[in-house]
Amino acid sequence: MGLGPGKKEYMTGRALAVIAEAEIVLGHSTYLEPIKSLLEGKQVISSSMGKEVDRASQAIDLAKTHKVAIVSGGDAGIYGMASIVLEVLEHDGAEIEVEVVPGVTAATAAASLLGSPLSGDYATLSLSDLLTPLEVIEHRLDTIFSVGIPVVLYNPKSRGRPHNFAIAVSHARHHLAGTTPVAIVKNALREGEQTIITTLEEIEDHESEIDMHSVVIIGGTESRIWRRGDDVKGIITPRGYHKKYVY
Amino acid sequence: MGLGPGKKEYMTGRALAVIAEAEIVLGHSTYLEPIKSLLEGKQVISSSMGKEVDRASQAIDLAKTHKVAIVSGGDAGIYGMASIVLEVLEHDGAEIEVEVVPGVTAATAAASLLGSPLSGDYATLSLSDLLTPLEVIEHRLDTIFSVGIPVVLYNPKSRGRPHNFAIAVSHARHHLAGTTPVAIVKNALREGEQTIITTLEEIEDHESEIDMHSVVIIGGTESRIWRRGDDVKGIITPRGYHKKYVY
Numbered sequence: 078m079g080l081g082p083g084k085k086e087y088m089t090g091r092a093l094a095v096i097a098e099a100e101i102v103l104g105h106s107t108y109l110e111p112i113k114s115l116l117e118g119k120q121v122i123s124s125s126m127g128k129e130v131d132r133a134s135q136a137i138d139l140a141k142t143h144k145v146a147i148v149s150g151g152d153a154g155i156y157g158m159a160s161i162v163l164e165v166l167e168h169d170g171a172e173i174e175v176e177v178v179p180g181v182t183a184a185t186a187a188a189s190l191l192g193s194p195l196s197g198d199y200a201t202l203s204l205s206d207l208l209t210p211l212e213v214i215e216h217r218l219d220t221i222f223s224v225g226i227p228v229v230l231y232n233p234k235s236r237g238r239p240h241n242f243a244i245a246v247s248h249a250r251h252h253l254a255g256t257t258p259v260a261i262v263k264n265a266l267r268e269g270e271q272t273i274i275t276t277l278e279e280i281e282d283h284e285s286e287i288d289m290h291s292v293v294i295i296g297g298t299e300s301r302i303w304r305r306g307d308d309v310k311g312i313i314t315p316r317g318y319h320k321k322y323v324y
Numbered sequence: 325m326g327l328g329p330g331k332k333e334y335m336t337g338r339a340l341a342v343i344a345e346a347e348i349v350l351g352h353s354t355y356l357e358p359i360k361s362l363l364e365g366k367q368v369i370s371s372s373m374g375k376e377v378d379r380a381s382q383a384i385d386l387a388k389t390h391k392v393a394i395v396s397g398g399d400a401g402i403y404g405m406a407s408i409v410l411e412v413l414e415h416d417g418a419e420i421e422v423e424v425v426p427g428v429t430a431a432t433a434a435a436s437l438l439g440s441p442l443s444g445d446y447a448t449l450s451l452s453d454l455l456t457p458l459e460v461i462e463h464r465l466d467t468i469f470s471v472g473i474p475v476v477l478y479n480p481k482s483r484g485r486p487h488n489f490a491i492a493v494s495h496a497r498h499h500l501a502g503t504t505p506v507a508i509v510k511n512a513l514r515e516g517e518q519t520i521i522t523t524l525e526e527i528e529d530h531e532s533e534i535d536m537h538s539v540v541i542i543g544g545t546e547s548r549i550w551r552r553g554d555d556v557k558g559i560i561t562p563r564g565y566h567k568k569y570v571y
Contacts, residue, residue: 079432086337089335155432155435156563177439185399188399188402190424192407199447200473201447209445217473313414316407
């Protein structure tokens with residue numbers, strides 16, 4: 078199940094109901110901490126980052142005899158636990174009933190803080206090379222930046238891969254103007270929220286502010302900074318109404 | 325604000341609170357109908373599809389003197405009203421406080437019914453050529469299918485563009501095996517829900533079942549059908565744990 082960005086108020090009613098019904102809740106401690114008031118009287122199995130396969134196996138074993146919820150931040154089907162739980166279940170062969178509960182995904186949570194940077198066609202790409210070889214990631218980056226749609230970068234930087242973000246920026250620069258809007262969004266819609274709005278040619282000045290709790294949105298060819306007077310309010314990617322209508 | 329897929333239980337707490345606080349609620353009648361119990365005592369301005377610019381202008385005018393909520397299905401920032409409202413506001417120049425409220429987006433709502441067809445990197449592309457020229461859409465399709473990530477097609481078919489879906493499939497066939505999983509998801513997580521799971525080489529047999537309330541998910545090179553015995557349960561796109569771990 079997907080918890081959404083983190084704060085309880087961004088969970089869906091269905092997610093709240095599933096937590097309420099569960100006898101056992103498994104998940105990363107970062108995601109369980111903000112919802113601990115919902116976990117009273119339940120068995121809670123929290124784990125640290127990594128160990129996803131172990132957590133999935135444990136959830137499947139427990140689900141043979143109990144109602145189990147295994148939680149992901151954002152949407153469980155986007156860089157979350159849904160796929161590995163289903164793979165382990167398939168391998169195990171147990172006939173357990175499964176429901177995948179969607180949540181507000183990190184890309185749109187981050188986008189909502191910026192105005193409307195995505196708006197239509199977009200892609201999400203992870204810079205983590207733990208499970209995907211770097212050459213595959215680079216090919217995806219280069220190809221997708223070439224069509225000029227906004228791109229949401231997950232795992233832009235973390236221990237063990239400090240250079241992947243600079244590589245991604247260099248691919249973006251091959252295809253997009255230096256003035257293309259870029260935003261760093263840390264902890265969208267949860268404790269520690271912060272947004273930085275800049276451009277592709279100036280993103281290097283802010284690189285040290287990117288951490289593993291950030292996503293980075295790189296605008297497309299139509300994206301522009303949204304200003305009110307001298308204030309930078311966010312990013313707008315128009316959908317094209319301005320070409321058809323006068324307003 | 326984004327209402328999520330349609331059923332009230334998939335709205336976030338924040339979306340419920342914003343509706344509760346609003347004096348005036350604007351939106352397409354399709355989205356307002358399932359939440360009409362939340363609208364008692366409010367001024368409700370429902371409109372039919374199209375007329376997005378008029379609806380945005382009306383919302384901005386009303387927001388100068390009232391608390392106004394303008395609703396979109398799914399997430400407001402993905403093929404929703406956020407961008408046009410902000411464009412109209414920017415043009416108007418009024419100093420109105422604005423909050424973009426995210427919701428569970430149609431892509432992940434549909435994906436949740438299939439197991440885990442997206443799982444990681446993916447793209448969403450609309451086949452509507454009302455605001456984007458068909459040659460731009462075709463270039464995006466061809467380029468993005470070439471990298472082999474799952475793609476969610478919005479507006480796969482509607483009056484006035486019956487052939488765009490067949491064009492999209494032909495681009496997919498240039499790059500992906502005929503056995504690539506494909507799903508049609510109609511009315512995900514709302515009244516009239518239906519899923520059809522097939523493959524790229526057999527999707528043409530199901531094309532007549534695609535309507536304007538559907539999204540179509542075309543798997544990537546790693547995606548496969550998820551079976552239990554002889555039953556087709558959904559689609560899994562593995563994230564790659566199977567290459568690193570034994571389970």
